[in-house]
Amino acid sequence: MEKMQNIRVAVDSVIFSIKDGELSVLLIGMNKDPFKGQKAFPGGFISQNETTEDAARRILKEETGVSDVFLEQLATFDAPKRDPRGRVISVAYYALLPSSEVKLKAAAKYSDIGWYVASDLPKLAYDHKQIAETAINRLRSKLEYSNVAWSLLPRDFTLTELQKVYETILGRDLDKRNFRRKILALGLINASGEKQKGGVHRPAQLYHFKQRKLVYTDVL
C-alpha cells in the first residue's frame, strides 16, 4: 500500500493583457514570510468539489471582474519543495484579457496587485518564474497557430492594433502589407463597416473576429 499522502492542490493563474503596448501579467505582492516582498501570480487552494478550472475562473473573477475570456490549463508544477510550508502541487492556468475590459476590482482579494511587463518581471515567489516562462512560451506558440489574439483585443479593433499584439508577444516587427494580406486571407476576421474615429490621422477600418473562441490555423 502506498503511504498516506499529505498533499494540497492549488491553482495559479497567469493573467495576460496588453498594457501600454506591452505584454503584461497580473501579480500580487506577498506580505508574509517566507516570500515577503516578492510577487506572485494570483492563486489559491481548490475546494473539495471544485475543478481546478472552476477555481481559476473564480480567482480571475475575484481579481478582475472579468469572466468570459480565454482561459486554458498550462501545466502542473509539483516539485516537492516548491512551497516551503508543505507539499503543494499547483495546476497553473493562463488567461488573456482584452486591455479595455480590465479595471482591477476595488474588492480584489489582495490590495497589492498590479500589472508588470512580462519581459521584465520582478523577483517571483515559489516556482513562479518557471511558471511565467512556461506561460509566455505557450502564448507565443499558440499565437502562431490559432486565433487566440481575439481574447487580447476588444470586439472591434484595427489591423494595426492586431499587428501590434503580434509584434508585442512575438518580440519582432512584422511587415505591414504582408501581415494584412495574410490575416485577411485566413478569413478569421470581418470588417465591421464602422471606422475608428478620433485619431489625428486617417480613420482606420474596424474589424472583428468571426468567432470569439479558439480556432486552430496557421497564422504566421
Added chain:
Amino acid sequence: MEKMQNIRVAVDSVIFSIKDGELSVLLIGMNKDPFKGQKAFPGGFISQNETTEDAARRILKEETGVSDVFLEQLATFDAPKRDPRGRVISVAYYALLPSSEVKLKAAAKYSDIGWYVASDLPKLAYDHKQIAETAINRLRSKLEYSNVAWSLLPRDFTLTELQKVYETILGRDLDKRNFRRKILALGLINASGEKQKGGVHRPAQLYHFKQRKLVYTDVL
C-alpha cells in the same frame, strides 16, 4: 480559510509504441469494481516526496523495463467525480517507446497488460478515454513540429520506417520522394553507413538521429 482538502494525487501514463505498423498504447485490465472488465492506463498514487514525473518514470520502468525514453507531462485531469471512490486528481504523462525495446516485464505489477491499437480502443475506466484523446492529439501535433519520432524508432532505421511512423500517427499517406527530401533537408539525421540486410529487396541505407532528445523544427 478554505475548507480542509481531502484530495489524492495520482499519475497515469499513456505509453505509445508502434506495434505491427499500428500506433498502440499499453493498457491494463481492471479486476475490481467499479470498473471491472474495463481497461485503463497504468498509473498510481505518487508518494509524498516524489514528483509526478518521477512517479511516471517509476511506473514506466515497472511495466516495461524501459527508462531512457521520451516522457512528457500531458495535462491534469481533475473532474470531482472522475474516480467514484473519492477525489483523485491525475497528472497524465505520455511516453514513446521504440518498438524493438519493449518486452513487457514478467514482473509487471499488473498481469493483465497488453498493447491496443490507439485508433480502436476498448472501453476505458475513469476518464481515460478523454486522456487517450488528449494524448493522441498532442502526439500528432508534436510530430509535425519536432523530432520526437526518434523515440519511436530503434537507433538505426531506414527512411521508409521513419515515413511509416509519420503515416501511422498522422493517419495519411505521404509522398516518398517529398518526404525524403524534406527530412534530409532538415539535417536532423545522418546516414549510418551501414545497410539493412535480410530483406528480399534492395538493401536500405540506415540512418540515425543526430540528437536523441527533443528538438523543435517544422517537419511537415
Added chain:
DNA sequence: ACAAAAGTGTTGTTACTACACCCATGG
C-alpha cells in the same frame, strides 16, 4: 525471372519576403 522495396528529378503552382509611396484626418 520475378517479387519486393529502395532510390531518384522535374515541373507547375503557391506562399513568402522585401520594399515605398499616397491618403484622410485633426490640429
Added chain:
DNA sequence: CCATGGGTGTAGTAACAACACTTTTGT
C-alpha cells in the same frame, strides 16, 4: 500645411505538391 498613422502592389525567390521509372537483392 503639417504630423500621424492608414492603406495599397509587385517582383523575385523559396517551398510544396504531384508524379513514374530504374536498381538491387533473395528466392
